[in-house]
Structures are given as C-alpha cells and as structure tokens.
Amino acid sequence: MSDRTSSSANNGNRFRLKFWGVRGSYPTVDPATLEVGGNTSCVEVEVDGRRLIFDAGTGIIGLGKEFCEGANPPAAYVFLSHTHIDHVMGLCFFEPLLTPKARSYILGPGSSRGALTRSLRHLTDSHLFPVSLDELKGKKEIFSLAGGEVIRFGAPGRRPKIESPRATNGSLANELIITTCKSSAHPVNGVMLYRVHYQNKSFVYATDIEQQEGGYPEIIEFSRGADLLIHDAQYLHGEYVSRLKPRKGWGHSTVDSAADVAQKAGVKRLALFHHEPTHDDRMMKKIGNHAKRLFRSSVVAREGMQIDLL
Ligand SMILES: [Zn+2]
Numbered sequence: 001m002s003d004r005t006s007s008s009a010n011n012g013n014r015f016r017l018k019f020w021g022v023r024g025s026y027p028t029v030d031p032a033t034l035e036v037g038g039n040t041s042c043v044e045v046e047v048d049g050r051r052l053i054f055d056a057g058t059g060i061i062g063l064g065k066e067f068c069e070g071a072n073p074p075a076a077y078v079f080l081s082h083t084h085i086d087h088v089m090g091l092c093f094f095e096p097l098l099t100p101k102a103r104s105y106i107l108g109p110g111s112s113r114g115a116l117t118r119s120l121r122h123l124t125d126s127h128l129f130p131v132s133l134d135e136l137k138g139k140k141e142i143f144s145l146a147g148g149e150v151i152r153f154g155a156p157g158r159r160p161k162i163e164s165p166r167a168t169n170g171s172l173a174n175e176l177i178i179t180t181c182k183s184s185a186h187p188v189n190g191v192m193l194y195r196v197h198y199q200n201k202s203f204v205y206a207t208d209i210e211q212q213e214g215g216y217p218e219i220i221e222f223s224r225g226a227d228l229l230i231h232d233a234q235y236l237h238g239e240y241v242s243r244l245k246p247r248k249g250w251g252h253s254t255v256d257s258a259a260d261v262a263q264k265a266g267v268k269r270l271a272l273f274h275h276e277p278t279h280d281d282r283m284m285k286k287i288g289n290h291a292k293r294l295f296r297s298s299v300v301a302r303e304g305m306q307i308d309l310l
C-alpha cells in the first residue's frame with residue numbers, strides 16, 4: 001500500500017486520513033523508532049469540509065499548530081477513545097485550546113453528563129499544569145458519550161448533534177455520521193470505538209482494545225465491512241504470552257489478533273496502530289511483513305501516512 005492510495009479532486013469531496021501519532025503508551029525520541037514515529041495516538045480525518053481528530057496524544061500538538069496557521073482556525077472536532085494519559089497528553093498544548101478565536105468540540109467516554117469534563121480537569125490540576133482547563137482561552141465544549149450514539153454534523157463549524165443510541169445501518173450512510181461503540185476490553189474504564197461513514201465509505205478507529213481469543217463479537221460486528229480498520233496491535237504473540245513478562249490483561253492486542261478480527265469482520269484494509277514504544281523501525285518492518293502474511297491488505301501505520309477513502 002502506498003502512502004496515498006488515491007487522489008481526490010477537491011477538498012469538499014475528500015475523505016482522507018492522516019496519522020499524526022501512532023505510538024502506544026508513551027512517546028519515544030529514540031532515533032531507531034522515528035521512521036514509524038514517536039508521537040502517541042492522533043489521527044486526523046478531513047471529510048465533508050470538516051477536520052475530525054481521533055485522540056489527543058502528543059501527535060495532536062503539531063496538528064494544532066497547523067490548525068492555527070491561518071487567521072480563522074477551522075473548528076476542531078476531537079474524539080477521544082478514552083482518557084489514559086497517552087491519549088490526552090497533547091491536549092494542553094493543542095493550539096486551538098490556547099487561541100481565543102478557535103473553537104473545539106471534545107467528545108469522549110463519560111458515564112454521565114459532565115463526566116468527561118471532570119476526567120479532563122485532572123490534566124490541569126495545579127500540581128500538574130499551571131493553567132486550568134477552564135482558563136484555557138480557546139472556546140470549547142465537552143460532551144460525554146455513553147456509547148451507541150450516532151453523531152451528525154450541521155454546517156461546518158457547528159456543534160455536533162448527538163443522537164441517542166439506536167440501531168443505524170451506518171455502513172450505507174451517505175451523509176457524514178459517526179457511530180460509537182463502548183467496549184470494556186480495556187482496563188479499567190473501557191474505551192470508545194468510532195466508525196466514520198461518508199458516501200458509503202467508512203473506517204473504524206479501534207485503539208486500546210485487548211481482544212479475547214477469537215475476537216469480541218460486538219467489535220467484529222461494529223467493524224463489519226469497513227473500508228479501513230485502525231486497530232491496536234501493540235504486542236507480538238511471544239510478548240503477550242511471555243513467561244517472564246506476560247502482557248495479558250494490559251489492555252492491548254497482538255498483531256495476530258488484530259489480523260484475525262480484520263479477517264472475521266471482512267474489512268478491506270487493516271492499519272496496525274498503537275505500536276509498542278520499544279519496537280524499533282527494524283522490528284516494525286518485521287511486524288509489517290508478518291501482518292501481511294496473516295491479512296494481505298495490512299499496513300503499519302506511521303506518522304505522516306495518509307490514506308484516501310474517496
Ligand atoms: Zn494507549
């Protein structure tokens with residue numbers, strides 16, 4: 001797979017992903033890892049004239065600077081998988097949150113109204129950061145999701161509309177919608193999976209998932225037939241079952257289980273994501289080859305990589 005699998009004629013009709021951070025757990029600056037990239041989770045999606053962002057790991061810092069290059073920054077729609085530190089550590093340095101003219105909508109898992117705001121306030125506790133979340137100058141609205149909601153969008157820049165859980169045959173959606181699925185397959189509070197649909201194309205963002213043997217049926221179903229599945233693939237099978245340091249229960253999948261789920265869900269492509277920080281570029285190359293043997297249309301996500309879905 002090349003970095004750019006097709007080109008689209010104009011921005012309005014674009015459905016393009018760009019990886020800004022692909023590393024799991026913590027960022028790395030080891031030169032031996034920089035071909036794949038050292039920033040933690042952040043994926044940007046340009047679609048239907050909007051810019052959506054999945055997770056606010058350190059990868060979001062560079063993206064935020066790009067957002068604020070012009071005089072009128074576009075609205076940022078940020079979808080958090082969960083609030084573990086590697087997925088939110090870039091948030092306090094995300095330029096739109098520091099820029100009075102900018103507007104951000106932040107959505108993520110929260111069991112009740114205001115729950116996500118309360119979780120994120122921990123980030124700016126005065127012992128950890130000098131300015132509180134509420135004092136950051138950018139305009140922001142934070143929405144807690146329980147899972148199962150359908151998210152729709154009005155005109156670009158407007159507040160997203162969050163509809164209550166109900167069955168949606170999203171795989172056939174022509175308009176831009178996001179469906180959500182809350183999974184308990186990540187300690188301790190679970191994780192949100194997102195599926196973005198537009199013009200009958202879709203991709204699934206499924207990071208920080210520890211698949212059970214054979215895959216979780218609800219995750220396979222949620223990913224059914226997607227054009228792209230971005231899936232946690234932090235460990236090699238040998239690491240997962242290692243006798244000295246077994247990773248079972250740590251909340252992440254093996255490359256083998258990600259490929260197995262991709263196969264069972266009948267997705268068109270698989271992007272391995274949330275890479276183990278101790279895996280250097282040489283190891284990642286081996287992992288990429290191994291994954292291709294298990295699921296032919298798979299690729300190791302790396303920083304800067306773009307994938308066009310339209
Ligand atoms: Zn993580």
Ligand SMILES: [Zn+2]
Nearest residue numbers: 082084186208
């Ligand atoms: Zn996590």
